[in-house]
Each structure stands twice: as C-alpha cells, then as structure tokens.
Amino acid sequence: MTQPSAKALVPFVSVDNMMRLVHHIGIDQMLQDLVAYIEEDFRRWELFDKTPRVASHSDVGVIELMPTSDGEAYGFKYVNGHPKNTAEGLQTVTAFGLLADVYTGYPVLLTEMTLLTALRTAAMSALAAKYLAPKGADTMAMIGNGAQSEFQSLAMQAILGLKSVRLYDKDPAATQKAARNLADSGLDVVICSSPEEAIQGAQIITTCTADKQNAKILTDNMVGAGVHINAIGGDCPGKTELAPGILSRADTFVEYPEQTRIEGEIQQMPADFPVTELWQVITGSAQGRRDPAQITLFDSVGFAIEDFSALRYIRDKVRDTPYHIDLDMLADPDDPRDLFGMLQRAKA
Amino acid sequence: MTQPSAKALVPFVSVDNMMRLVHHIGIDQMLQDLVAYIEEDFRRWELFDKTPRVASHSDVGVIELMPTSDGEAYGFKYVNGHPKNTAEGLQTVTAFGLLADVYTGYPVLLTEMTLLTALRTAAMSALAAKYLAPKGADTMAMIGNGAQSEFQSLAMQAILGLKSVRLYDKDPAATQKAARNLADSGLDVVICSSPEEAIQGAQIITTCTADKQNAKILTDNMVGAGVHINAIGGDCPGKTELAPGILSRADTFVEYPEQTRIEGEIQQMPADFPVTELWQVITGSAQGRRDPAQITLFDSVGFAIEDFSALRYIRDKVRDTPYHIDLDMLADPDDPRDLFGMLQRAKA
Numbered sequence: 287m288t289q290p291s292a293k294a295l296v297p298f299v300s301v302d303n304m305m306r307l308v309h310h311i312g313i314d315q316m317l318q319d320l321v322a323y324i325e326e327d328f329r330r331w332e333l334f335d336k337t338p339r340v341a342s343h344s345d346v347g348v349i350e351l352m353p354t355s356d357g358e359a360y361g362f363k364y365v366n367g368h369p370k371n372t373a374e375g376l377q378t379v380t381a382f383g384l385l386a387d388v389y390t391g392y393p394v395l396l397t398e399m400t401l402l403t404a405l406r407t408a409a410m411s412a413l414a415a416k417y418l419a420p421k422g423a424d425t426m427a428m429i430g431n432g433a434q435s436e437f438q439s440l441a442m443q444a445i446l447g448l449k450s451v452r453l454y455d456k457d458p459a460a461t462q463k464a465a466r467n468l469a470d471s472g473l474d475v476v477i478c479s480s481p482e483e484a485i486q487g488a489q490i491i492t493t494c495t496a497d498k499q500n501a502k503i504l505t506d507n508m509v510g511a512g513v514h515i516n517a518i519g520g521d522c523p524g525k526t527e528l529a530p531g532i533l534s535r536a537d538t539f540v541e542y543p544e545q546t547r548i549e550g551e552i553q554q555m556p557a558d559f560p561v562t563e564l565w566q567v568i569t570g571s572a573q574g575r576r577d578p579a580q581i582t583l584f585d586s587v588g589f590a591i592e593d594f595s596a597l598r599y600i601r602d603k604v605r606d607t608p609y610h611i612d613l614d615m616l617a618d619p620d621d622p623r624d625l626f627g628m629l630q631r632a633k634a
Numbered sequence: 635m636t637q638p639s640a641k642a643l644v645p646f647v648s649v650d651n652m653m654r655l656v657h658h659i660g661i662d663q664m665l666q667d668l669v670a671y672i673e674e675d676f677r678r679w680e681l682f683d684k685t686p687r688v689a690s691h692s693d694v695g696v697i698e699l700m701p702t703s704d705g706e707a708y709g710f711k712y713v714n715g716h717p718k719n720t721a722e723g724l725q726t727v728t729a730f731g732l733l734a735d736v737y738t739g740y741p742v743l744l745t746e747m748t749l750l751t752a753l754r755t756a757a758m759s760a761l762a763a764k765y766l767a768p769k770g771a772d773t774m775a776m777i778g779n780g781a782q783s784e785f786q787s788l789a790m791q792a793i794l795g796l797k798s799v800r801l802y803d804k805d806p807a808a809t810q811k812a813a814r815n816l817a818d819s820g821l822d823v824v825i826c827s828s829p830e831e832a833i834q835g836a837q838i839i840t841t842c843t844a845d846k847q848n849a850k851i852l853t854d855n856m857v858g859a860g861v862h863i864n865a866i867g868g869d870c871p872g873k874t875e876l877a878p879g880i881l882s883r884a885d886t887f888v889e890y891p892e893q894t895r896i897e898g899e900i901q902q903m904p905a906d907f908p909v910t911e912l913w914q915v916i917t918g919s920a921q922g923r924r925d926p927a928q929i930t931l932f933d934s935v936g937f938a939i940e941d942f943s944a945l946r947y948i949r950d951k952v953r954d955t956p957y958h959i960d961l962d963m964l965a966d967p968d969d970p971r972d973l974f975g976m977l978q979r980a981k982a
Contacts, residue, residue: 300962305980340688342703344736349708351699355690360697366739372970376738380964388692390724391714400965404973436974460971467974614648616728617748622720625752626784626815632653
C-alpha cells in the first residue's frame with residue numbers, strides 16, 4: 287500500500303506533548319508569545335469571520351464549537367462545560383482544537399486545548415491589563431484559586447511585572463494548592479482569609495470562581511478608585527461574579543459585545559449598557575484607561591479569535607520539534623475520483 | 635508521570651484502519667448495518683437537536699461543521715468542499731468526525747470520515763430507495779461515475795437486490811474506472827455512451843455529477859412513469875442536476891426541508907413547493923410510493939443525523955477490534971483544579 291501524501295497527514299499535539307512543548311519553550315516565554323499572537327489578531331479584528339459559538343445544551347452541561355477564520359486559516363475549538371464532572375473525578379472543561387488551510391480545506395493541526403486554553407486565557411487577561419491596569423500596578427488579588435489561578439498570576443508577572451499575588455478561595459485547600467504551585471515563581475504569594483483581605487493594596491483584582499449562579503464575589507463597597515478588575519469567572523448565562531453597582535461605576539471593556547451581553551457580567555445590565563471593544567483600544571481607535579482614579583473592568587468570556595491565535599502559535603512552534611505525531615486522518619487516493627479503488631487495493 | 639485515565643484517551647480510527655475495518659466487516663454487511671443504524675435514527679428523528687450546518691465560505695471552497703445530538707451522544711463532522719482541489723491532486727471533499735458523551739462532555743471517538751461519508755451516503759440512498767423505488771426494481775442508471783458511484787451501486791445491490799447497473803459519465807475514463815471496480819461485484823455492468831442509453835430499462839436513476847452550476851443532467855422528456863430518481867449531486871446553492879419539469883411531475887422526498895430548500899434540487903422551485911420528509915415515511919406517518927406509475931424523487935443533500943448514525947456505528951464496531959489507536963487528547967490531572975500542578979510535574 288502506498289503511504290498517504292504529506293498533506294493527508296495531520297500533526298497532532300497530545301496533552302503529553304503539549305506539556306513538553308510548554309517546558310521546551312518556557313512558560314513565561316510562551317505566555318509572552320501568546321500575548322503577541324493574540325494582540326496581532328486583535329489588531330486585524332475586522333477581517334475575521336465572527337460567528338457566535340454553536341452550543342448544544344443538556345441538563346448537566348454544554349458542548350460548544352467555536353469556529354473562526356481570517357481568510358487564510360480556519361480554526362475551531364471543541365469545548366465542554368460540565369460543572370458536575372469535578373465531583374466524579376473528571377474535568378469540568380476539556381477542549382481540543384483544529385486549524386485548517388482555507389485554500390485547500392485540509393486540516394493542518396489537531397491539538398489538545400485544555401492546557402492551551404488555560405494559557406491563552408491567562409495571556410488574554412494580561413493583554414487586557416497591559417492596556418487597562420493603572421501604571422506600575424504590581425499587586426493582584428486572585429479571588430478563586432482553581433485551575434486558572436496560577437496561569438493568571440504568571441501571565442501578569444510575565445507581561446506587567448507583577449510582584450505580589452494575594453490569594454483567596456472559599457476552599458482553603460485550593461489556596462494552599464495555588465500557593466504551593468507558585469512557591470518557586472518569584473512572586474510574593476500572600477494567603478488571605480477573606481476577599482476583603484485579598485484586595486488590600488491590589489491595583490488588579492482578578493475574579494475566577496466557579497459558582498454557577500449570580501454570585502457577588504465582589505460587592506460594591508469593596509472596589510475603590512484606580513483599580514482594574516479582570517473578571518474571568520462570569521462566562522455563561524446565569525453566572526456572574528460582580529455586584530451591578532460596580533459595573534455602574536466602572537468603564538467596561540469586552541471582547542465581542544454580542545457574546546458578552548449574553549454570557550458576561552454585563553448580562554445583569556440593560557441591553558444598551560455602554561461597553562468598549564478591546565480590539566479598538568489596541569488599535570488606538572478607542573481609549574483605554576484615561577485616568578489613574580478610573581475603575582476599569584475587563585468582562586472576559588473568551589472568544590474564538592483567542593483560540594485561533596493559540597492554534598496559529600502552536601502550528602508555528604511545533605513544526606520543527608518532536609512534540610507531535612502525524613495522524614493519517616484524510617483519505618488520499620492517487621486518483622481523487624477513485625476512492626473505491628483505494629479501498630479495494632487496501633484489501634490486498 | 636502517571637498515565638492518563640481511560641476516559642482521557644480518545645479512540646482514533648485512521649484512514650488505514652477504516653479500510654481494514656471495512657474489509658474486516660465486509661462492505662455489503664457494513665452497508666446493511668449502516669442502513670439499519672440510519673433507519674433507527676430516522677425513526678426517532680424528532681428527539682434530535684437539529685442545527686443547520688455552520689459554514690465558512692471562501693472564494694475557492696467551504697469548510698463546514700455539522701453537529702447534532704440525540705441527548706445521549708453528540709456528534710459532529712468537519713467537511714470541506716473545494717472543487718478546484720482535484721486539479722491540484724487533492725480531494726474535493728475530506729472529512730473527519732467526532733462522537734462525544736453528552737453526560738460528561740468527553741469525546742469517545744475521533745475518526746476519518748471521507749470513506750465513512752461515502753459509505754453512509756450510499757446507505758442513505760439505499761434506505762430511501764427501499765421505501766420509494768417501485769417493487770422489484772433491479773436495474774439502476776448511474777449517471778456520474780465519480781468517487782460515489784461504486785458505493786451507490788453496491789448499496790442498492792446489498793439492500794434492494796439490484797442486478798444491473800448502467801454506467802454513464804461525460805468522461806469515459808470515469809466510466810471505465812467504475813466498471814473495473816465493479817467487475818467482481820456480481821452486478822451486471824453496462825457501459826453506456828449517453829444518459830438516454832443509461833436510463834433504458836432502469837427503474838432507479840441515480841444522478842451524482844460534480845458540475846457546479848444549474849445543469850440539466852436529466853431533461854424532462856427523459857423521465858417516464860414508474861421511476862425512482864435518487865439525486866445526489868445537487869448539494870449546494872447553484873448546483874442542481876434536474877430540469878424543473880421533472881420536479882413538477884414527481885413526488886419529492888427530502889431529509890431536512892430547511893436545508894434541502896437551500897441546497898437541493900428544490901432550490902429551483904418556489905419556497906412552498908410540497909415535499910415529504912423521509913423520516914415520516916419510515917415511521918409510517920406519511921406515504922411513500924403509492925402507485926407503480928408514480929415518479930418518486932429523493933432530493934438528497936446529506937444531513938448531520940446520517941453522520942451521527944455512522945459515528946455511532948463505528949464506535950460500536952471498532953471497540954473490540956485492533957483498528958484504532960488511543961489519543962491522549964484530554965488533560966486529566968489527578969485533582970481537576972490542579973492543571974498547573976500536572977504541568978509542573980511533567981517537567982520532572
């Protein structure tokens with residue numbers, strides 16, 4: 287049997303190989319690179335084919351496909367969200383993604399995206415903070431110490447020069463875990479026993495909790511002038527973290543308003559609640575932070591273009607490394623019209 | 635490093651393994667099995683989550699995602715359509731698919747679907763013909779002898795007991811190829827030099843040509859009483875194969891009217907052109923063929939549920955065979971909240 291041609295083979299990055307790739311590049315370097323790739327794509331925001339995610343809901347969770355294209359490459363992410371999974375020893379969120387060549391329609395990369403999403407989400411937060419956090423911000427309150435917390439802390443360190451992270455979680459074991467994981471990071475790690483303690487002296491407040499209800503992780507009186515709020519955990523209908531009063535006082539920045547109004551913190555506000563699109567801040571067509579006393583809010587829900595940037599990055603980086611295998615995923619008969627002949631010849 | 639748990643591993647069926655699986659089961663048996671799986675899913679049509687396909691168009695082609703779910707399993711197919719690819723030695727259509735468990739959101743199968751789509755398309759045609767073709771139909775005109783033609787012929791043989799296939803293609807080399815591939819099939823294979831010759835004595839006329847324009851492969855005067863037309867090739871806006879006069883005289887059966895009105899032969903007809911949904915014929919709530927002289931038309935464009943049936947079938951069949959490998963595609967930390975710890979431990 288003849289071997290399939292190179293184009294019929296799709297490079298696949300497993301979880302194991304993704305971990306090797308991260309350590310090969312270095313996590314700080316990778317976070318910086320991801321910020322650069324996302325920033326590049328946000329600068330050309332307008333040319334992307336933007337579709338709302340395609341969701342399939344059940345009683346216990348959701349499965350989503352998030353496709354987008356820049357006209358040259360096409361990418362999509364498969365991601366599930368099943369809060370009850372944790373109690374069964376499974377991941378709440380798992381993800382994988384695919385990048386394809388628009389000109390041929392052939393896939394060019396298949397990769398795990400659970401780890402990659404954690405990295406791109408942290409990179410996205412750091413990119414927003416680069417444009418929105420007060421100058422010289424060096425202390426972050428990290429409220430919610432789950433799977434995303436260490437990545438958030440390291441990204442703020444790599445991009446903004448964060449010096450101190452103040453950890454709080456309603457489950458002290460989660461905080462202990464995060465503190466342990468960050469022990470060698472060079473960050474000053476402070477374990478806090480209340481959200482109020484965590485926000486003391488912090489110019490950046492990141493909320494990333496898993497409550498699936500309209501919670502008030504931050505109440506109105508907790509947020510003072512000159513703070514940047516990086517709100518990650520409110521990311522589906524019915525799930526928010528901030529008191530509406532904070533939104534009224536803050537200037538709110540979003541990825542894709544059509545999606546954020548359904549899934550983000552601003553689902554609590556009227557449909558015409560004013561927001562600024564982050565890509566416009568990055569291109570300079572809208573203002574980011576305008577004075578030190580302002581409260582800025584990045585109401586982050588995650589958008590397909592961020593995954594696209596991450597897929598582009600992995601495609602570029604994995605090419606000359608051993609951190610992938612080639613999958614024989616595309617039928618490749620010598621004569622495209624003779625699929626049956628290919629099948630018959632395989633019998634022999 | 636600890637190995638990922640069984641649930642974090644996703645069985646993958648490569649093109650090579652799919653070919654082995656087909657020969658292991660036997661192509662006739664597999665076509666019969668696929669008909670049974672599709673028929674089972676058409677019987678429970680109403681409980682499926684039906685979304686139109688999500689398409690990303692470019693100047694040279696289209697990339698589509700086709701998701702669906704029955705509430706227990708979730709499936710989607712990635713498929714491209716690039717007519718210009720053939721001239722570059724690439725496939726016009728390539729496909730792969732994924733099946734996931736709705737309860738956990740975890741993928742349970744990743745598989746090539748170029749070959750599998752050819753098989754399910756032929757099975758779908760045979761299933762429709764089983765309900766619509768005149769009793770005792772044993773001769774088929776096969777107009778268009780490309781990649782789908784042999785699969786169509788074998789499916790009609792396996793399901794309906796077809797005895798003779800009359801081949802025609804405007805490219806005689808394609809007909810020679812199909813005749814060669816079917817030489818050992820047990821079918822009486824007749825090479826024809828015109829569509830008019832091909833349809834002589836045929837009770838079933840299958841059209842599967844690749845013209846991307848409103849073509850008239852069958853003109854009105856070619857189609858007489860008592861014929862079943864299986865129209866496969868009209869499957870996107872601007873691409874049809876039948877003269878409108880045939881549609882006016884035939885009773886038309888479709889998969890999913892919302893999609894067929896955009897992509898099928900009936901795109902030439904008014905928006906309220908009467909059609910019957912095939913699933914209703916299968917459940918008995920609508921009539922199929924009602925008299926021997928009637929002209930029936932299956933205006934087939936391919937629907938996500940057919941791919942779902944095929945994915946279910948492969949999941950069930952591949953389980954106890956060596957025809958798959960396990961992909962480490964899902965991150966699986968011991969503590970779901972400790973993704974970073976998993977990454978750090980991989981460094982050692």
